[in-house]
Amino acid sequence: MRRHNSSSRVAIIGPGRLGQALGRLLAASRVPIAWIVARDLAAARPAARFIGRAKPLRLSDHELMKASIFLLTTTDSALVEVARQLAKQGSGKSPWRGKVVLHTCGSLPSTVLRPLKLRGAAIGSLHPYQTVPSPQAGVRNLRGCFWGIEGDRRAQQVSRRWVKLFKGVAFPIRPKGKTLYHLSAFLVSPTLVTLMEQSMRLLKKAGVPARIARPMLRQFVVETAKNFSELGALRALTGPAVRGDWATIGRHLAALKRSAPDFVPVYQTLLQAMLRLAGQKAPRRLGEGTR
Numbered sequence: 001m002r003r004h005n006s007s008s009r010v011a012i013i014g015p016g017r018l019g020q021a022l023g024r025l026l027a028a029s030r031v032p033i034a035w036i037v038a039r040d041l042a043a044a045r046p047a048a049r050f051i052g053r054a055k056p057l058r059l060s061d062h063e064l065m066k067a068s069i070f071l072l073t074t075t076d077s078a079l080v081e082v083a084r085q086l087a088k089q090g091s092g093k094s095p096w097r098g099k100v101v102l103h104t105c106g107s108l109p110s111t112v113l114r115p116l117k118l119r120g121a122a123i124g125s126l127h128p129y130q131t132v133p134s135p136q137a138g139v140r141n142l143r144g145c146f147w148g149i150e151g152d153r154r155a156q157q158v159s160r161r162w163v164k165l166f167k168g169v170a171f172p173i174r175p176k177g178k179t180l181y182h183l184s185a186f187l188v189s190p191t192l193v194t195l196m197e198q199s200m201r202l203l204k205k206a207g208v209p210a211r212i213a214r215p216m217l218r219q220f221v222v223e224t225a226k227n228f229s230e231l232g233a234l235r236a237l238t239g240p241a242v243r244g245d246w247a248t249i250g251r252h253l254a255a256l257k258r259s260a261p262d263f264v265p266v267y268q269t270l271l272q273a274m275l276r277l278a279g280q281k282a283p284r285r286l287g288e289g290t291r
């Protein structure tokens with residue numbers, strides 16, 4: 001396995017779910033994760049233990065300038081301020097020359113790190129198209145996943161090298177397209193969890209035991225995703241809207257109004273999108289009833 005020299009020591013800023021997971025994966029690939037930076041050292045200590053041998057530090061600590069690669073895994077909203085604070089470090093005209101700074105936010109371009117570029121750093125972003133609900137989950141599911149990459153040439157080189165270590169797939173993403181790119185992920189992950197939770201409630205009301213409902217939903221959703229990937233949207237689509245079973249849809253809506261009225265507009269909007277996809281038109285009366 002390739003050894004990384006000590007001149008490419010990495011500081012991770014933001015000891016949350018992604019920061020810890022990436023830190024552990026990189027450390028396991030012998031990338032020297034030397035520092036983990038937090039607002040509160042008490043939060044950095046357990047993260048440092050999870051990663052391996054990283055030293056907990058604060059953002060204002062001058063020791064940080066010994067790092068040559070900075071991985072920012074803070075919340076999206078903290079990035080601009082963290083970049084501004086970091087850029088104050090070092091003296092002279094370009095104290096950040098030779099350093100690489102990366103963030104992992106999917107919706108913001110790497111140019112939010114501009115204060116560091118102005119001080120000489122190469123800036124970039126690498127974003128895993130993956131959901132990381134805990135550091136442990138990230139260690140498992142970030143391997144082999146897809147990564148949107150953009151930024152300065154040297155920053156991209158580091159990102160691509162890391163993605164290769166994770167046996168993942170790196171692809172270029174246009175900075176201007178990042179909001180849409182991130183929206184695409186939002187539409188199929190947190191929303192899916194919300195829909196699945198609503199399905200669980202309906203199953204419970206229908207009398208299906210929870211121990212059955214959870215694995216049953218999992219199997220159903222995994223199969224649906226598999227069909228979408230292998231057959232494409234149109235052939236993967238099943239259900240009453242595609243078959244033209246309008247009476248069934250009418251009964252759904254009536255039951256939803258009684259059981260979960262706040263989901264009626266969600267059902268109606270999704271039904272309209274589904275009909276457009278399937279090239280179907282609901283009968284006039286149902287169309288009126290669903291709006």
Ligand SMILES: NC(=O)c1ccc[n+]([C@@H]2O[C@H](COP(=O)([O-])OP(=O)(O)OC[C@H]3O[C@@H](n4cnc5c(N)ncnc54)[C@H](OP(=O)(O)O)[C@@H]3O)[C@@H](O)[C@H]2O)c1
Pocket residue numbers: 013014015016017018019037038039040043059073074075076078081082104105106127128129130131132133
């Ligand atoms: N989790 C995912 O599924 C996922 C997937 C792809 C990309 N991402 C991206 O990865 C980044 C991190 O997400 P996450 O889910 O790992 O978030 P998270 O678990 O909430 O962690 C964010 C971390 O940033 C720290 N932080 C906030 N402001 C800071 C500051 N000013 N200085 C230093 N540390 C600060 C927080 O510490 P405090 O305790 O001090 O608040 C926390 O440890 C985000 O940009 C997100 O868009 C996440």
